[in-house]
Structures are given as structure tokens and as C-alpha cells.
Amino acid sequence: MNKISVVVPVYNAREYIERCVDSLLKQSYSNIEILLIDNGSTDGCAKIVDHLACSKELIKAYHLEEKGVSRARNVGINMSTGDFIAFCDSDDFLPSNALEHMVNALICQKKDLCIGRYRELINGCEEEEIDPFFEKECIGVQDVINTIGVNRRWNGGGTSGISFFAQM
């Protein structure tokens, strides 16, 4: 009951994949499975993925020959056996209570979608932006639609990144 499948598309993340998986293994919510979907990595991280999958039963690995994040996530969804699905990119990671917070909120409030804040790792430091979106007591579907694509950064280059949609 209430198992979370975490789908992780992996592409050339040799330096980061272990930190990512480690953050998933250290979650305070332990009823999870981790689906590592390597898609055409050329940096040797496919081996790390297999090694990780051998080390723990809850980690499963799958290899795709070609690069493609959409295909990788779809494969992960199809492999998943959980009641809930979360996504994590292979160079990122989760705070230790993230899944517990999200699953409790979804279950207690009987909602279909949980959305949380995030921090950005910049020069090794975690930074979090304050946003009016999270100041609201309750948010609805329309609120989410209104922030989709707003000020998406293009290049990870801080303020030099050009946004997709400008802030309304």
C-alpha cells in the first residue's frame, strides 16, 4: 500500500548518480522503488547503474540504447508498481523528508497532485526563492497552469538564462 515509484532517467551522470540514489535511499519514507533508466549514456555510468541495482532490491535498472528523456520516463512509468509516481533527474537529489511530506499530503487531503517548493544548488550552496505562488493558503488547478513555463531558465546560467514565458 502507498508505495512510491521514483523514476530516474539517467544520462551521463557519472559524477552525480550516486548522490541522487543515496538521497532516495535515505528518505524517511521507505516504501519506495527506484527505477533507474539509463538512456544511451557514454560516460560509463551505465555500469554504476547496474552496480546500484545489484546492491539493493528496491533499485531496478533498465538500459535504453538511445538518449531520450521522454522515452526513459515512459519506460519508468510502465515498469513502476507503486501507487504514486515521483520523478528525479540523475544529477539532482531530494531532501530527506521530501517523499514523506508529499505522500502524506496527498493521502490526508485526498488530492490528485502534490506540488512542492524546490531549492537550487548554485556553486555548491542550496538557495531557495520566495514566491507568491506559495504564499497562498490554497492553490487550485488554475494557479498551477498560470505558473507553467513562467520564467523557466534556459541555460542554468542564473540571471543570464532567458526565460520561456515572462512573468505575468
Next chain:
Amino acid sequence: MEWGGYVWNKLFRSNVIKTSPTIQFDETMDCYEDLKFVLEYIKRTKEVVKLNEAVYVYNRDNVQSISHMQIDYDSICKLKGLENVCEMLDSFPGGTIAALSRKNQLLLMCASFYGRLIVTRSDERSKCIDLIKKLARSNAYDFQPDSSWDIGHRMIFRLMKIRAMF
């Protein structure tokens, strides 16, 4: 800051995804496929819960990550993604971003691309310019940048006009 379109700061219900054939990642898209996925999911969502805790750490230090692909390839797939996403936003009743300013945003995007293209070299460049033209043509007719444009984008837009992009 964007909250709505990413998939990694969210938790989804498996049965909602698996019982709807349209909720999947579009494999013809390499950019903004997450945005489209969230929009499809939200179509079948009545209620949303928001958390005040951070549930994700996004690594901006990795210069090789998926979202930092080569500029020219990136530009083309982003324009394709933009076409897809604008169509989807239009299909939402009351989708305010789309309804109020799609044209403006679209051209801001084109100006951004053009601004990047003039400082890069690639075989993909002409393909990308064709796409920009196609996107811009139907929208640029009577267009004037509004106050959401910064001075840089205004200048690039003027440059685009001067070079007869439209």
C-alpha cells in the same frame, strides 16, 4: 520562478497516469516534454495540494545536464516544444497565459532565439531560422513589444525586423 511545469517537484497518482493514454511524455519532444505532461495530467485533476517544504534540489552547477544541451539543437527543439505547448495552453478554458499574451510571448521567445543564434555558428542555424519565421509570420503582423520586454529583447526584435526576418 517556475513551479507548474516541472515534474520533479511533484507527486502523481499512478492510477491517474496509467488509466489515461494521453498522460505520457511526448517522445518527439526533447524540451518542454515535462510541461506537456503536467498539462495533460492537470486536465484530469480536480484538486491540488501545495507544500511549503522544499521537496527537491535542482543542481544548477551541472553544466552538462539535459537542460543545458548545445544551443542550436536546443533552440530547435525548444521552438517545437513551444508550438506544442502553446497549442495545449490554448485548449484550456481560461488559460490566462495563453489567452492574454500568447503572441507577445511567442515573439519574445523568437527574439531570444535570434539573439542567441547571431552569436553561434551551426549547420542547424538555417533550420532554426526557418522555424522562427514560420512561427513569427502569423503573429508578427501588427506586433509591438509590450512592457514585459526588456531593452535587450526590444533591440533584438528591431534587429530581426531590420534583417527582414518577418
